[in-house]
Amino acid sequence: xxxxxxxxxxxxxxxxxxxxxxxxxxxxxxxxxxxxxxxxxxxxxxxxxxxxxxxxxxxxxxxxxxxxxxxxxxxxxxxxxxxxxxxxxxxxxxxxxxxxxxxxxxxxxxxxxxxxxxxxxxxxxxxxxxxxxxxxxxxxxxxxxxxxxxxxxxxxxxxxxxxxxxxxxxxxxxxxxxxxxxxxxxxxxxxxxxxxxxxxxxxxxxxxxxxxxxxxxxxxxxxxxxxxxxxxxxxxxxxxxxxxxxxxxxxxxxxxxxxxxxxxxxxxxxxxxxxxxxxxxxxxxxxxxxxxxxxxxxxxxxxxxxxxxxxxxxxxxxxxxxxxxxxxxxxxxxxxxxxxxxxxxxxxxxxxxxxxxxxxxxxxxxxxxxxxxxxxxxxxxxxxxxxxxxxxxxxxxxxxxxxxxxxxxxxxxxxxxxxxxxxxxxxxxxxxxxxxxxxxxxxxxxxxxxxxxxxxxxxxxxx
Ligand code: NAD
Numbered sequence: 001x002x003x004x005x006x007x008x009x010x011x012x013x014x015x016x017x018x019x020x021x022x023x024x025x026x027x028x029x030x031x032x033x034x035x036x037x038x039x040x041x042x043x044x045x046x047x048x049x050x051x052x053x054x055x056x057x058x059x060x061x062x063x064x065x066x067x068x069x070x071x072x073x074x075x076x077x078x079x080x081x082x083x084x085x086x087x088x089x090x091x092x093x094x095x096x097x098x099x100x101x102x103x104x105x106x107x108x109x110x111x112x113x114x115x116x117x118x119x120x121x122x123x124x125x126x127x128x129x130x131x132x133x134x135x136x137x138x139x140x141x142x143x144x145x146x147x148x149x150x151x152x153x154x155x156x157x158x159x160x161x162x163x164x165x166x167x168x169x170x171x172x173x174x175x176x177x178x179x180x181x182x183x184x185x186x187x188x189x190x191x192x193x194x195x196x197x198x199x200x201x202x203x204x205x206x207x208x209x210x211x212x213x214x215x216x217x218x219x220x221x222x223x224x225x226x227x228x229x230x231x232x233x234x235x236x237x238x239x240x241x242x243x244x245x246x247x248x249x250x251x252x253x254x255x256x257x258x259x260x261x262x263x264x265x266x267x268x269x270x271x272x273x274x275x276x277x278x279x280x281x282x283x284x285x286x287x288x289x290x291x292x293x294x295x296x297x298x299x300x301x302x303x304x305x306x307x308x309x310x311x312x313x314x315x316x317x318x319x320x321x322x323x324x325x326x327x328x329x330x331x332x333x334x335x336x337x338x339x340x341x342x343x344x345x346x347x348x349x350x351x352x353x354x355x356x357x358x359x360x361x362x363x364x365x366x367x368x369x370x371x372x373x374x375x376x377x378x379x380x381x382x383x384x385x386x387x388x389x390x391x392x393x394x395x396x397x398x399x400x401x402x403x404x405x406x407x408x409x410x411x412x413x414x415x416x417x418x419x420x421x422x423x424x425x426x427x428x429x430x431x432x433x434x435x436x437x438x439x440x441x442x443x444x445x446x447x448x449x450x451x452x453x454x455x456x457x458x459x460x461x462x463x
Contacts (some may be wrong), residue, residue, distance in 0.1 A: 001135070005031040008124055008138035008330065010116040010277070013041020015309030016144030017100050019325030024107035026333035028413040031136060032109055033116040033126050035415050036062065036411075038097035039104065042146055046166040049096055051189055053089035055349050058196035071388070086170065112136070118183075118278035140304055140332050143284075143292065144325060145164065145277060147270035147310035155181070155243030155266055161244040162264045165190060171263070174198045179251050179261035181239045183210035187267035188226065197233055202232040204253065211348060215409040218395065222354050222411055225391050242266075258359060267445040268318035272311045273422055289313070297337070298328040306332075320344050327427045343427040347416035352392045355419035358407035358426050361397060370400035373433060374455030376448050377414045380463045383443040389413035394452035396422070396432055397456050403431035403456070414445055421449055432456035 011019045012034035020032045036047055064078045089153035100259045114128035126134040126140060149164035150222060151157050154343050159167050167192045174197045182185040185206035195201040205209075210226075210233070213221040228235060238254040248260040272290045285301045287293050291313035298306045306328050309321030323339045331337030345357040365372050375395040378384035392412030398405050408422035425435050454460045 002123060003031075003135070004136070004137045004139075005029050005110065007140045007142060007332065008116075008403070009142045009144055010124070011142060011144035011146055011309075012036075012039040012111075013040060013146045013309065014324045015146070016041065016233050016361060017103070018130045018322040019142055019308065020109050021103055021107050022242065022326045022327040023333065026329065028329070030103065030107075030109045030434055031112060031138070033112045033114065033124070033136075033371045035115045037113060039100040039111070040093075040097040040427075044096050044100070044108030045093060046169060050089045050093050050169045051165070051193070052349060053092045054234075055351075057085045057088060058193045059351055061248075061364075067388075074230060074329065076093065078336070080370065082172070082174065082197070085160045086172075101239060102318040114287070115276065117276060118282035118284070120282045120302075136269055138304065142325070142328060143277070143300070143305065143307040143311060143380055144309050144321065145311050146271045146321075147316055149266065150271040151266050152181070152239065152268050155264075156242075157266055158244065161249050161262075162266060163241050164266055168194075168265045175262040176200065177202070177248070177261040178263050178265060179204060179249070179259065180265045180267055181242075181251075183233070183235070184212065184267060184268035185205075186352050187265065188231075188348055190265055190267065192226070193230075195229070200232070201230075202234065202259065204234065204251070204259075205235050206235050206238050208236040208445055210235070211277065211354060212355060213360075214336065214346065214348070214356050214360055214424065215395065215407075218354060218356075218393075218409050218411045222348075222350070222352070225352060225411075226350065236239065242322045266364070270310065270315070270316055271390065274311060278434065283429075290449070297331050298324060310442060312410045314341070315344060317346060319349055321420040326456070334367070340427060340457060343423050345416075345419045345423045347412050347419065349416060352389065352412045353410075353415035355410045355415035356408070357419055358421045359397065360407060361410065363398060364406060369406065370392075371397045371406060372400050372403070372456050373397055374460075376451035376455055376458070376460060376463065378445070378448055380451075381443075381445060381448045385444050386443065387413065394418070394448045396435070396449075396452045398456045400433040405430055405432055405435070408452075410449075412445070412448070416459070417446060418449060421446065 004026040007015045009032040024030045105202040112126045124136045165186045178201045179197045180191040180203045191201045241252040243250045252258045270443040292307040308324035310316045347355040370448035377393045381391040396407045432453045440450040
C-alpha cells in the first residue's frame with residue numbers, strides 16, 4: 001500500500017523546499033523526499049551559504065591583516081585559525097538546515113529521507129539504505145533535484161587534489177598554490193577565498209574574458225580589480241587534462257606548456273542531477289545535455305510530473321529555482337503562476353561584488369534594440385568614499401524611446417543588495433526617470449543608482 005499525497009516534491013534544495021512550503025500554504029497535503037539528512041540542498045549545505053561564510057571570514061582576515069592601518073586601527077599578531085573559520089561556516093550551515101526542518105514541521109510537510117525513484121503512474125519509491133523502501137503516490141510530482149559539478153575530458157574530480165566547489169569549502173590547510181579551471185562565479189568566489197587566506201591562485205579560463213554572460217564592460221573592470229588584488233589569470237586557455245602527482249598536480253593546456261599547482265578546483269559549470277531517478281520508467285524525456293524540458297507550467301513530458309530549478313536548465317541560481325517552484329505549485333493549486341525571467345538578478349560575491357539584472361549591452365546590441373546608457377562611478381559617491389570602497393560603478397540601460405529600464409549592472413560595494421532596487425524597477429516596468437525621481441537617502445551607496453538613472457538623461461549632479 002502506498003501513502004497518498006497531493007504533491008510529492010523530490011529534492012529539498014531552495015527550489016524544492018520553497019515549493020513544498022508554498023504548496024502547503026495553499027492547502028495541499030505535501031511530502032518532500034530528500035536523500036541527505038540535512039535539508040536545504042546544495043545551496044545551504046555545500047554552496048551559497050558556506051561559501052558566503054568563508055567569503056566574509058576571509059575578507060575580514062585580509063582587512064585585519066593590513067587594510068585597517070589606513071583607517072587608524074593598528075592590529076598586531078593577526079593569525080589565521082582555519083579550523084575555527086571552517087567551524088563557523090559549518091555551524092552557520094547547521095543552524096540554517098535545521099531552520100528548514102522547523103519550517104517543514106510548521107507547515108505540516110511530511111519529510112521522507114532517502115533516494116526517490118519515479119515508478120510511473122504517479123508512484124514514487126523512497127529507498128533508504130539497502131532494504132528500507134517506502135511507496136508513495138502523488139496526484140502531482142515535482143522534480144527539484146538540482147545539479148552536480150561538471151568536469152571536462154581528462155580531468156577527474158577526486159575530491160582531494162582535484163576538487164569541485166564542495167571540497168574547496170573544506171581544505172584543512174591553505175594550499176600553497178591553487179589552480180582554478182573556469183572564471184565563472186564559483187571559480188572567482190572560491191579563488192578569492194583561498195587567495196585571501198594565502199594561496200597563490202591562478203585562474204585558467206577558456207574564453208578571453210571572465211564572467212561569461214555578465215555585462216562585458218563590468219567584467220573587464222572586475223578583471224582589473226581582481227588582478228590588482230593578486231589573483232593571477234590566464235585567459236583564452238583550454239585545459240586539456242590534470243594529472244595529480246606526489247606533490248603537485250600537472251595541468252595540461254592546449255598549445256602551451258603545462259603548469260603545476262598543489263590543488264586544482266574544477267569550476268567549469270554544473271550538470272543536471274537525474275541519476276537513478278527513474279525518468280525512463282516514468283516516460284520523462286531529457287534533452288541532449290540531460291536537462292528535463294518543461295512547458296510554461298513546468299510540466300514534463302509525463303502527465304502530473306513537473307520539474308523546476310537547475311534540473312530544467314537556464315540560470316543555475318537558488319532564487320530562480322525558488323521563483324519557479326512557487327509559480328509551479330501556485331499554478332497547480334490556483335490555476336495561475338508566472339516567473340519574469342528578465343527580472344532575476346545574478347550576483348558574484350567577490351569584493352567588490354558584481355551584480356546584474358535584465359539585459360546586458362551585448363544582448364541589446366545583438367537584438368538590435370536601441371538603448372540609452374547611464375553610468376555613475378562609486379568614486380563620486382560620498383558613502384563609498386567614507387567606507388573606502390570606491391571601485392566600480394552602476395550602469396543602467398534604458399529603451400531609447402520609452403526610457404523603460406531594460407538592464408542594470410553594478411560592480412561595487414554591496415552590489416548584490418543594491419541590485420534589488422533595480423530588479424523591482426524592472427518588475428514594475430519602471431523608466432530610468434522613475435528611479436531618478438525617487439528620493440534616495442544621503443549618504444548611501446544607493447545614491448549611485450539614482451545618479452546612474454539621472455545619467456541616462458545626461459543630468460548627473462555629482463559628476
Ligand atoms: P560557469 O558556467 O559560470 O563558468 C565556467 C567557466 O569555465 C566558463 O567561463 C567556461 O568558459 C570555463 N571553461 C569550461 N571549460 C574550460 C576548459 N577546458 N578550460 C578552461 N576553462 C573552461 O560555472 P561555475 O562557475 O562552475 O558555476 C556553476 C553554476 O553555478 C553556474 O550556473 C553559476 O551561475 C552557478 N553559481 C552561481 C553563484 C552565484 O550566483 N554567486 C555561485 C556559484 C555558482
